[in-house]
Each structure stands twice: as structure tokens, then as C-alpha cells.
Amino acid sequence: MATFRQQVEATIPALRRYARALTRDADTADDLVQDTLVRALRSEHLFHGGELRSWLYTILTNLNRNRLRSLARRPPLSSIEDNDAPDLAGPEAGGRDIARALATLVDEQRDALLLVVLEGLTYREVAEVQGVPIGTVMSRLARARAQIKSYLDGERPALRRVK
Amino acid sequence: MTEPHSPARDDELHAFVDGELPADRREAVTAWLAENPEQAALVAAWQAQAEAIRLHYGAVAEEPVPARLSIDALMRGGGGRRRWWTLAAAAVLAAFLVGGGTGWMARGATAAAPSASGSITADALEAHQLYVVEVRHPVEVPGSERDHMTAWLSKRLGYAQQIPDLHGLGLKLVGGRLLPGPTGAAAMYMYEGPSGERFTLYCARTTTPESALRFREGNRYAAVTWVSDKAAYVVSGPAERARLEQVSKAIYDQVDKDDWKKS
Numbered sequence: 001m002a003t004f005r006q007q008v009e010a011t012i013p014a015l016r017r018y019a020r021a022l023t024r025d026a027d028t029a030d031d032l033v034q035d036t037l038v039r040a041l042r043s044e045h046l047f048h049g050g051e052l053r054s055w056l057y058t059i060l061t062n063l064n065r066n067r068l069r070s071l072a073r074r075p076p077l078s079s080i081e082d083n084d085a086p087d088l089a090g091p092e093a094g095g096r097d098i099a100r101a102l103a104t105l106v107d108e109q110r111d112a113l114l115l116v117v118l119e120g121l122t123y124r125e126v127a128e129v130q131g132v133p134i135g136t137v138m139s140r141l142a143r144a145r146a147q148i149k150s151y152l153d154g155e156r157p158a159l160r161r162v163k
Numbered sequence: 164m165t166e167p168h169s170p171a172r173d174d175e176l177h178a179f180v181d182g183e184l185p186a187d188r189r190e191a192v193t194a195w196l197a198e199n200p201e202q203a204a205l206v207a208a209w210q211a212q213a214e215a216i217r218l219h220y221g222a223v224a225e226e227p228v229p230a231r232l233s234i235d236a237l238m239r240g241g242g243g244r245r246r247w248w249t250l251a252a253a254a255v256l257a258a259f260l261v262g263g264g265t266g267w268m269a270r271g272a273t274a275a276a277p278s279a280s281g282s283i284t285a286d287a288l289e290a291h292q293l294y295v296v297e298v299r300h301p302v303e304v305p306g307s308e309r310d311h312m313t314a315w316l317s318k319r320l321g322y323a324q325q326i327p328d329l330h331g332l333g334l335k336l337v338g339g340r341l342l343p344g345p346t347g348a349a350a351m352y353m354y355e356g357p358s359g360e361r362f363t364l365y366c367a368r369t370t371t372p373e374s375a376l377r378f379r380e381g382n383r384y385a386a387v388t389w390v391s392d393k394a395a396y397v398v399s400g401p402a403e404r405a406r407l408e409q410v411s412k413a414i415y416d417q418v419d420k421d422d423w424k425k426s
Contacts, residue, residue, distance in 0.1 A: 030231070
């Protein structure tokens with residue numbers, strides 16, 4: 001049976017992936033992961049079994065929420081497009097579109113969609129991470145998908161340019 | 164589509180895409196989709212979104228993990244460079260010294276969640292730090308337009324604002340501005356003393372339980388926070404405790420009156 005630390009370590013690649021999709025910036029994403037790990041290791045004594053992976057996703061999701069809140073107070077904002085270049089995984093323009101579409105989502109909807117689609121969490125696990133009933137997770141997913149579809153179909157909201 | 168007994172409801176279609184349906188429903192939905200091209204197209208679009216997300220970010224998990232994220236490094240208490248980390252940590256982990264000794268603990272609810280009010284304090288201090296150094300544009304609405312500002316910010320925050328008068332302490336109202344708060348809008352009012360020292364009052368709605376006045380000191384600035392009747396108040400100023408307590412008490416006395424109850 002793997003130790004707590006080994007289990008945490010095994011989750012790092014997935015946490016980095018989730019954080020990258022949330023922040024769309026490699027450095028910011030790794031800062032988030034680092035902070036998540038520090039907290040998890042420090043709180044080992046608080047972890048009484050259960051799903052370690054969900055717990056780590058919960059910490060990361062909450063830290064990102066804090067980060068976005070403090071960013072909201074720190075003008076000037078850079079445009080969303082400026083952050084795209086460094087996190088482009090390949091030359092494909094489609095990827096950039098999906099990244100931009102994700103950026104238009106309400107935070108909770110983006111969190112839910114990424115946890116399900118990218119991280120493969122079950123609805124029940126996402127409900128646990130977000131601290132809401134499964135029905136709420138499902139409606140967040142539905143809204144996220146509808147929003148991304150309308151974004152990709154060309155109904156791009158007018159607030160994209162922040163500069 | 165949304166009738167309870169229709170062959171496939173919207174939530175079932177999502178569950179279908181996410182592999183959350185039991186096998187028998189999965190087959191039924193597959194068959195149903197074959198005869199309903201419109202819904203089938205929707206499902207295909209959702210699947211394509213998921214695929215695009217995995218294609219775009221999936222490779223991150225294959226990258227080598229940077230040294231600063233190794234468990235060993237983190238256990239040594241090291242960890243490399245962080246940018247916003249310190250700030251986030253301060254927001255969440257800040258330990259609060261409840262203002263003791265002065266006998267002005269007006270509220271008994273000391274069991275308030277420290278992290279929530281701590282993060283409001285951090286938000287307020289950050290705004291304070293950002294705006295008090297402004298020479299030309301410290302506020303959006305000048306103090307001379309107090310009535311207009313009261314009406315505007317009461318409307319935006321959704322509860323009546325009463326802007327404290329601190330002339331008795333030698334503080335003149337510079338003005339105020341609207342800020343994003345934890346659950347919507349927040350307001351910040353700025354005051355200035357005779358030697359140019361500035362204090363700010365940050366107000367926002369909160370779901371945090373009522374709390375006593377809490378004092379928190381940073382390097383250059385300090386803050387006093389309390390929560391009363393679903394509203395949080397943070398008074399920030401130079402890190403000089405006696406003066407800050409004096410200003411906070413004056414504000415507390417003015418905003419805690421019955422005529423400033425939320426509608």
C-alpha cells in the first residue's frame with residue numbers, strides 16, 4: 001500500500017494538467033500545484049482516508065478561486081489572448097479556440113467541466129469537490145457546454161477584449 | 164425532451180457523453196439518438212468539445228514534473244519561486260489577534276470563520292495598498308459628492324450605505340469607489356488626515372457569521388475587520404495600532420446604528 005506521500009506524488013501530473021487548463025499559464029498553474037501540495041502535506045494529519053484525489057482537486061479548485069478573486073482587484077488586466085501563446089500545446093488553432101471558449105465560462109462551470117472531461121472525475125466526485133448536490137454539477141455542465149457551443153458557433157460575447 | 168418519461172432527457176444526454184449512464188440506459192439512448200439527428204448532433208458537439216479539451220491540455224500530464232514540485236523539495240520546506248503564493252497564503256492562513264485589552268469587543272460571536280473574514284481582510288488591504296498611493300485618482304467619486312455617492316453605492320451594493328463622518332478625528336472624506344467584492348460589489352471609502360495619512364473603509368456583503376473586531380497587522384498597513392448583519396467592514400490604515408483602533412471604533416459606532424440596517 002502506497003504511503004500518503006507516494007499517493008500525493010502520483011497525482012502531481014494530473015494536478016498540473018487541471019491547473020494548466022484552469023489558468024492557461026504554465027507558471028501560474030505550477031504555483032497553484034505547489035501551493036496545493038504544500039497544504040496537502042502540511043495537513044496530512046487531517047486526511048482520514050477517503051478519496052485523496054478528490055481532496056487534492058478540492059484544494060486546488062479553492063485556491064484558484066482565491067487567486068481569481070485577488071486578481072479581480074488588480075487592474076490592469078491583460079487581454080485573454082495574450083495568455084494564449086505560452087500554453088499552446090500544439091500549433092492547432094482549434095486548441096486556442098477551445099481555450100478561449102473555456103475562458104468565457106463562469107468559474108464554477110469551468111471547474112465542473114474540466115473535472116469531468118479532462119480529469120475523468122465522476123459526477124459524484126465533482127459534487128464532493130464543489131460541495132454541491134449532483135444536480136447542481138449537472139446543470140453547471142449543461143450550461144458550460146451550451147456556452148462553449150455558442151462561443152464556437154460564433155456568438156462570441158462582446159466582452160472579450162479587456163484592454 | 165424534458166418530460167420525465169421521454170426516451171432521453173437532457174441530463175441523460177450529458178450522462179451519456181460522460182459515461183455515467185448504466186449499461187441498459189446507454190443502449191436505449193444510443194438507439195434513440197439514431198432516430199433523433201438533432202439531439203445526436205448536440206451530443207456530437209459536446210463530445211467534440213471534450214475531445215478538444217483533452218487534446219489541448221492532455222499532454223501536460225506527460226511533461227516531466229518540475230523540480231520545485233517534487234515532494235522532497237516541498238518537504239524540505241523549500242519550493243522555488245512563488246509569485247502570488249505568499250499573498251494567497253496570507254489570505255487563508257492569517258491568524259487573527261482579537262483586539263483584546265481595550266474592552267471594545269462589542270460582539271460575542273468570536274467563533275466566526277477566520278478564513279472567510281480573513282480573505283475579505285486580505286482583499287481590503289490589497290485595495291487599500293493599491294489606492295492610497297494614488298495622488299491624482301485615489302477615488303472614483305470625490306467626497307464633495309457624498310449624497311450622489313451614497314445613492315450610487317447603495318444601489319450597487321444592494322443595501323443602504325451610510326458613509327461615516329470622521330471630522331471629529333481630523334479625517335476628511337476623500338471619496339469612494341466601487342470594487343468587486345466576495346459576493347458581488349464592494350465599496351471603498353477613503354479618508355485623509357492632516358499629515359496626508361490615509362484610512363479606508365471597505366464594505367461588502369458577506370455570508371460570514373457575525374464577528375468581533377479583529378486586528379491584523381501587515382508590514383506597512385494594518386486592518387480591523389468585523390462582520391455585522393451580513394455586511395463585512397474592514398478599516399485599513401497605517402500600521403499604528405492605537406490610531407487605527409480609534410478610527411475603527413468611531414466607524415463602528417456610526418455604522419452599527421439601527422438606521423443602517425440592511426433593507
